[in-house]
Amino acid sequence: MRANQRIAELAGLRGVHAAFQWLHLQEQRLLAWQMEMLRIPAPPYKEEQRAAWVRDRFVELGLEQVQIDAEGNVLGELPGKIRNGPITMLSAHLDTIFPNEMLPEPRLEEGRVYAPGAADNVAGLTGLLAVAAAMNAAQLMPGHTILFAANVGEEAEGNLRGMRHLFFRSEYAGRIRSTICLEGAGTENVVVGAIGSRRLQATVTGPGGHSWTEAGAPNPIVVLSKAIAAMERIKLPRQPRTTWNVGRIEGGMSVTSVPERASCLIDLRSVDMDQLISLEVQVHRAIEDAVLEANDDAGDRRLSLQVTTIGDRPAGALSKEAALLETIQAVDRHLRLRTELRIGSTDANVPLALGREAIAVGAGGIAGGIHTHGEWFDPAGRELALRRILLILLDAAT
Known part of the structure; x- marks a missing residue:
């Protein structure tokens, strides 16, 4: 019928x-x-x-x-x-x-x-x-x-x-x-x-220190900023629609200290799971590369990185x-x-x-x-x- x-x-x-x-x-x-x-x-x-x-x-x-x-x-x-x-x-x-x-x-x-x-x-x-x-x-x-x-x-x-x-x-x-x-x-x-989505929290930690006496120490806020700038260069397909957004960034204690920690929240979305996975890989790489670059000249004042998945929708x-x-x-x-x-x-x-x-x-x-x-x-x-x-x-x- x-x-x-x-x-x-x-x-x-x-x-x-x-x-x-x-x-x-x-x-x-x-x-x-x-x-x-x-x-x-x-x-x-x-x-x-x-x-x-x-x-x-x-x-x-x-x-x-x-x-x-x-x-x-x-x-x-x-x-x-x-x-x-x-x-x-x-x-x-x-x-x-x-x-x-x-x-x-x-x-x-x-x-x-x-x-x-x-x-x-x-x-x-x-x-x-x-x-x-x-x-x-x-x-x-x-x-x-x-x-x-x-x-x-x-x-x-x-x-x-x-x-x-x-x-x-x-x-x-x-x-x-x-x-x-x-x-x-x-x-x-x-x-x-x-719409599939992955929500990530990226946290960069380091030794921190006084902005004068520890000048040159790797700065987690600077590193995350470089990572976000690299994410801006990721080429996204028009179809299937795929997007990313950094919705929150935080870190530091005062204007006179090199921060010990900085973190950001990242929202990745696509209507296609393959595109979503590809985007997630590229975002991870952007953050990891920024940390590796900072650690090249850091000596024993190295940064560490933790990326946690806080949301996952298929x-x-x-x-x-x-x-x-x-x-x-x-x-x-x-x-x-x-x-x-x-x-x-x-x-x-x-x-x-x-x-x-x-x-x-x-x-x-x-x-x-x-x-x-x-x-x-x-x-x-x-x-x-x-x-x-x-x-x-x-x-x-x-």
């Missing part, structure tokens, strides 16, 4: 209409959930409180096999007619970039929510709960089991640890056929390609022939939505790098100020986005 016809028939089912009706009537409940979650801190590696709250909601919504796994992901199953076959996963990450002490009381003013994390990713978590609740209320049974996952570790230093656990070490690792990640607000974009892409891509395009035609296929760095990186079908989509509404203290979320349009997610999920789990 063609995808357009399949989606039209799915949208016409009585149970699906009942789920749509639940979503239409329950916006106040969704806002209440959103406000409650925003009061619970969930910085990277400290998502436990929010995870416990979501676990309790999973139980209330009738999901089965509810658990918090060894990595901290909250999981719950909606059994399908075929229970032991492949599964479809709907996920949203628990964590935000904000530390505990930076969480002001969320405000609701004229229907708009103001709070750090209101969109990224409490809007996604609210969408996850909304779809589970609507399916439970309508007593919808998918063809195959659906795994609802509120996962840890999407932001920054979290390094996709929740998704890595699910796809490499969990009991579901070999069964997840397709993944739909709910990321922030909106319906305008669908992430179908994963690249990948959804095949143009993927069933999940056909599904979302058919759903968008049915709902008369115009969306753009994009690349991004999301939880979908992990399954896409493994060759599994995965996308990341917004959970509806409008948002601004992402990753700032002025972040806000407006639920206008959320109902349509949740209908979209429900149809994609049900078709993927057929």
